[in-house]
Amino acid sequence: MTEDVPVRIRPEIAALPPYRQGKQAGENAFKLSSNENPYEPLPTVVESLRRTVGVNRYPDASASRLRHRLAERFGVQPDEVHIGAGSVSILSQLMLAAAGPGDEVVYAWRSFEAYPGLVLIAGATPVEVPLGRGARHDLDAMAAAVTDRTRAIIVCSPNNPTGPIVTQTEFEAFLDKVPRDLLVILDEASAEFVTDPDAVDGLTKLGRENHPNVVVLRTFSKAFGLAGLRVGYAIGHRRILDAARSTAVPLSVTAQSEEAAIASLDAEAELFDRVRVIAQRRDRLAEALRAQGWIVPDAQGNFLWLATGEQTMDAAARFEQGGLIVRPFAGDGIRISVGEEESTESVLRIAQPVLDELPADHPVRS
Structure with missing residues (x-):
């Protein structure tokens, strides 16, 4: 049972869950949960x-x-x-x-x-x-x-x-x-x-x-x-x-x-060189996921979307076990930020068995 609030709070606010940011990554894990730029500032x-x-x-x-x-x-x-x-x-x-x-x-x-x-x-x-x-x-x-x-x-x-x-x-x-x-x-x-x-x-x-x-x-x-x-x-x-x-x-x-x-x-020109690298990495990763059999929407940000539906939390746990912190939205899907170049191999390595475990008629399959 939820603990009573000790003062009068607007009921719609009391029922509103606090904003949850992407989970932090531990040692030897890639944080791909918050759409952050993987590069340090210039x-x-x-x-x-x-x-x-x-x-x-x-x-x-x-x-x-x-x-x-x-x-x-x-x-x-x-x-x-x-x-x-x-x-x-x-x-x-x-x-x-x-x-x-x-x-x-x-x-x-x-x-x-x-x-x-x-x-x-x-x-x-x-x-x-x-x-x-x-x-x-x-x-x-x-x-x-x-x-x-x-x-x-x-x-x-x-x-x-x-x-x-x-x-x-x-x-x-x-x-x-x-x-x-x-x-x-x-x-x-x-x-x-x-x-x-x-x-x-x-x-x-x-x-x-x-x-x-x-x-x-x-x-x-x-x-x-x-x-x-x-x-x-x-x-x-x-x-x-x-x-x-x-x-x-x-x-x-x-x-x-x-x-x-x-x-x-x-330093915008130099920073935008980095942005182009991230966009190219995003496109390569999206194409590789599609080649595995995933349906990936046309990604134009610095992130990709996998509509894993009811299997979202289980799929996110598999990514985390493999050293990737992704952002799950329960019942809908997983957002994967485009991070370091080294992270792309890990994404693809984990994504294939995750897809293989989804039902054959799952709508995320191409």
């Missing part, structure tokens, strides 16, 4: 952290140097950029700003596991629209799910954890179907790994003047390898971002995070 980034002193002082609350740098890069005004402690914190701020009791937030499912909790914390009701063929967003169904209570829609491209993108054409057609005063959040946390030329790109392809209701989320956690420093950003209409800023925990982006992000932008 020496220039590390040096920037060494130069950043003054932890006895509060950071710049708006991370203004980083905001101005990103504004210049993407051709927007500084107040159209918002910095947060990871893109998920900005998503939380937008939920608090846009939705409350009696409101609804629409998103695809399965998608990023934090979405349901963030909606519930805001007091709103999650509306989950099943993924369509190929584990892709069904944007027509999502548009059809909009009601007069809908306050926001989240579109994740590439979709975490399944991998496929939303195309630019699909996204713009979708925007034409939903109300223009409805907040649309385009979560592009893994966008730098995308190699499909048709993919939506909220920062360079989307005509922002025609879609002021769209806010684009990006992060330095994955492609830039700064997951431990927690820094992400949003680009959108100033008034929408002002609302997010109003709900933010003040001073949550550290001076060290801002400095490392700026140094990473300075």
Whole structure:
């Protein structure tokens, strides 16, 4: 029996399980559970952290140097950029700003596991629209799910954890179907790994003047390898971002995070060489898994999806026994992050017997 809470807590919060990050890896194991970049930060980034002193002082609350740098890069005004402690914190701020009791937030499912909790914390009701063929967003169904209570829609491209993108054409057609005063959040946390030329790109392809209701989320956690420093950003209409800023925990982006992000932008060409290596490794691993007989959705992030269904937890245990920490989603499937080159052999070595043990008619078999 669950222990009684000693104070009055909102019942929906008391029933909400805390966010669970990917399991940590022990010695001699590869951690492929959290979509992290396997490369250490570049020496220039590390040096920037060494130069950043003054932890006895509060950071710049708006991370203004980083905001101005990103504004210049993407051709927007500084107040159209918002910095947060990871893109998920900005998503939380937008939920608090846009939705409350009696409101609804629409998103695809399965998608990023934090979405349901963030909606519930805001007091709103999650509306989950099943993924369509190929584990892709069904944007027509999502548009059809909009009601007069809908306050926001989240579109994740590439979709975490399944991998496929939303195309630019699909996204713009979708925007034409939903109300223009409805907040649309385009979560592009893994966008730098995308190699499909048709993919939506909220920062360079989307005509922002025609879609002021769209806010684009990006992060330095994955492609830039700064997951431990927690820094992400949003680009959108100033008034929408002002609302997010109003709900933010003040001073949550550290001076060290801002400095490392700026140094990473300075070293972007070298970092993106690493990103290309990871994307190539992802494609090779996906093809090798398909050759074994797995159905693997079109992976465009730095992770792969195996829809192991009811056998998910048993399959994840087999990977862990073999020295690979993967991310299981009970009843649905396993997300495998693309890690070190040495890990790919282990993934393939373990994946084959896992597949062999699944029922002959399992839908994950090709």
